[in-house]
Amino acid sequence: MLAELFLDAARSCQGHSPLTHALLVAAAGDLARGGVTARVMAGAECDRQGTVPGLRFAGALHRLVLEGRAPALAAHYPTAGGEPDLRTLWDDVLPVLHEHADELRAAIASTVVQTNEPGRSAPLFGGLQTATHLAAVAAGRRTRFPVRLLEVGASGGLNLRPHRIAYLVDGVKLGDPGSAFALDPRWTGRPPADLDHNLRLVRRAGCDLDPVDVTTEDGRLHLQSFVWADQVHRFERLRAALDLAQLDPVPVRRAAGPEWLAEQLARPERDVLTVVWHSVVWQYTSPADRAMGRAVLADAAGRATPMAPLALLVYEPRRTHGADPYQFQLLLKLWPAGVSLRLGSGAGHGIPFTWDPRPWT
Known part of the structure; x- marks a missing residue:
């Protein structure tokens, strides 16, 4: 079940990235209810655990933030100068999912997780x-x-x-x-x-x-998007x-x-x-x-x-x-x-x- 894979990914970052953990737990609940996350993840229902669909979801959102296309959400992302408020995070994620659902679905379907740490x-x-x-x-x-x-x-x-x-x-x-x-x-x-x-x-x-x-802006953004957004030290190291x-x-x-x-x-x-x-x-x-x-x-x-x-x-x-x-x-x-x-x-x-x-x- 896709929601379970999101929760597996959430557990992997628990204690390391509170922002990503909260995002994936909320997204798993939305998936289970058939919310907009189900539309964004359409086609990934049979993904195996090794493809880490939850981290691909988080990475696609992070990329929108890094590109300056989700300013309200950026307020929660330290890699964009924000400060996470986990109580209101999902409220600011939802409008981004509705506005960019088709684009996010295409990005998630066509990418693989690559941290290149x-x-x-x-x-x-x-x-x-x-x-x-x-x-x-x-x-x-x-x-x-x-x-x-x-x-x-x-x-x-x-x-x-x-x-x-x-x-x-x-x-x-x-x-x-x-x-x-x-x-x-x-x-x-x-x-x-x-x-x-x-x-x-x-x-x-x-x-x-x-x-x-990594000589292209697209390649740089691709790798940056998979860094957990509240791990600024890793983000700066990658840059x-x-x-x-x-x-x-x-x-x-x-x-x-x-x-x-x-x-x-x-x-x-x-x-x-x-x-x-x-x-x-x-x-x-x-x-x-x-x-x-x-x-x-x-x-x-x-x-x-x-x-x-x-x-x-x-x-x-x-x-x-x-x-x-x-x-x-x-x-x-x-x-x-x-x-x-x-x-x-x-x-x-x-x-x-x-x-x-x-x-x-």
């Missing part, structure tokens, strides 16, 4: 420092390998620039100290590598089934990452992950560490594509050599046995060195993060 560059940066260090040790090199970074499910490619960000750690700027994009990674512990090393990315590429062109992308463009190809990866990994590259990276993608991937991706990676791992090493670095939710059924973990495999590490865990957006290296089995 640049905060995940913080654990990525530490993971790359660790991978280059361990690969150099395994190869007996005195200097670290430069990196070829390949991202599957890259969305707009905002995490393909980890070396161009300033990371504020204990009052020191790591990475690119002169960058206009600065992150406080809020680390507990440290990666098992020298972070003063100059991380070199010599080649970068990404693929996505629905890539976002900084979008500005950096304008200065350092990295196109993302429209392609399925396994086929694209097979092409990229067809031949090992000597004197370069090839790193396959993805974050919060696995849950949206079909079992068939997962199996194919594993086979492609295993084939490439068999061709890796100490001077042409291969790494898998992922930041994905994994089931746990604790109070929280899922934990976002940073995992590293390195071939042919045989390294397999769980480097640590953190929040879904990559910040904060706790480094706690241990074997990954």
